[in-house]
Amino acid sequence: MSGAKPLAWDDLRLVKAVAQAQGMAGAAAELGIDHSTVFRRLGALETALGVTLFERxxxxxxxxxxxxxxxxSAERIEAEVAQLERRLQGREIAPAGEIRVTTADxxxxxxxxxxxxxxxxxxxxIRLDVVIGNTALNLSRRDADIAIRATDSPPDTLVGRRIGLIAWALYGRGSDFAGPSAISLEDEAVNWVALAEDMAGLKVVRDARDRLSSRQLRYRANSVLALAEAIEAGIGIGHMPCFIGDVRPALVRLSAAIPDYQAGLWLLTHQELRHSPRIRVFMDFIAAQLVPLRPLIEGASVSPSRIAAEE
Structure with a gap:
């Protein structure tokens, strides 16, 4: 290989992209180049190295x-670069720059x-770049700087604080439940809505899957907001966080808060970013703003008259 072109970071990125996509088209989309360029560069790299990198x-x-x-090797280098970026950002001396925050809709x-x-x-x-999604992004790889999430088990690699417990209760459309009405998951006479299986990490989702029949479960969605809209439209009753159900006038609680369904509300960041001025002021500010909202988050703010029936 004397006189051969030295291996470059772009070569490693190319191989990693093809491996992750298992083909040219996905790699081209990931790298922002066209399919033919990926094909040509991969062929040239294998020729220069004198090895086969992929079986077709x-x-x-x-x-x-x-x-x-x-x-x-590419993954190690990428992780080291991300670690260096976090360390450098941790040495910032003023709260300025961009913060990428991931949270649920x-x-x-x-x-x-x-x-x-x-x-x-x-x-x-400070500029905010907000990323919406129900799955946690990888803060260690700089997909985001801060995560604001509902979870019972934050990753060991992250640090932060728990604001409180998000309460869940059963809700229905107020016009359909004018008076007290005892309802359970086994009630075959009522239509239900529930979150989709890709959120099965939540006990409320597993209970709906295990205890509701196909005739009862009329509607599923992978968004809590979409679930609230479905209940408000009268498609069925369902469980949702109290901080959503209690502020929608068209909805009424059909149960008290259910302890088995609650989850912690966390502000999380990578341990190497926690001393960055912009990260620190954001964490402190948002935590201070959320604390007064704990009665709403924990389901204690609703008046008894809005609860149709205790479970």
């Missing part, structure tokens, strides 16, 4: 042992957006 199979591209070694709409507005009014030099 009908189901897609499979790594050879040499290709696996190259992908492992229900938390953003019903709790966080007004708090983010107050934060930016107080710290105008």
């Amino acid at each position: 199979r009908r189901a897609g591209y499979a790594l050879t042992s040499t290709g696996e070694e190259m992908v492992q 229900s938390l953003l709409v019903h709790l966080l957006t007004p708090l983010f507005a107050r934060f930016q009014a107080t710290y105008p030099d």
Whole structure:
């Protein structure tokens, strides 16, 4: 290989992208280049190295042992670069720059957006990049700087604080439940709505799957906000967080808060970012803003007259 072109970071990124996508099209989309460029660069790399990096199979591209070694190297380098970025950002001396925050749509709409507005009014030099999703992004790989999540078991690699416990209760449309009405998951006469299986980490989702019949369960959604809309439209009754159900006038609680369904509300960041001024002021500010909302979050703010029946 004397005189061969030295292996570059872009070469490692190329192999890693093809391996993850198991083909050219996905790799091209990931790298922002066209399919033919990926094909040409991969062929040139294998020729220059004198090795085969992928086996071309009908189901897609499979790594050879040499290709696996190259992908492992790429992942190590990527992790080291991300670690260096976190350390450098931890040495910032002023609260400025960008913070990428990941959270769920229900938390953003019903709790966080007004708090983010107050934060930016107080710290105008900090920009917020908000990423919505129900699955936790990888903070260690810098998919996000801060996660605001409902979880009972935050990852050991993250640090932060628990604001309180998110309470859940059973809700229905008020016009359908004018008076007290005892309802259980075994009630065959009532239509139900529930969260989708991709949120099966929540006990409320597992209970719906295990205890509701196909005739009872009329509607599923992978968004808590979509679930609230379905209940409000009269599709069925369902469990949802109290901080959503209690502020919607068209809905009424059909049960008290259910302890088995509650989950912690956490502000989380990577341990190497926690001393960064912008991260620290954000965590402190949002935590201070959320604490007065704990009665709403924990289901204690609703008046007894809005609860149709105790469970």
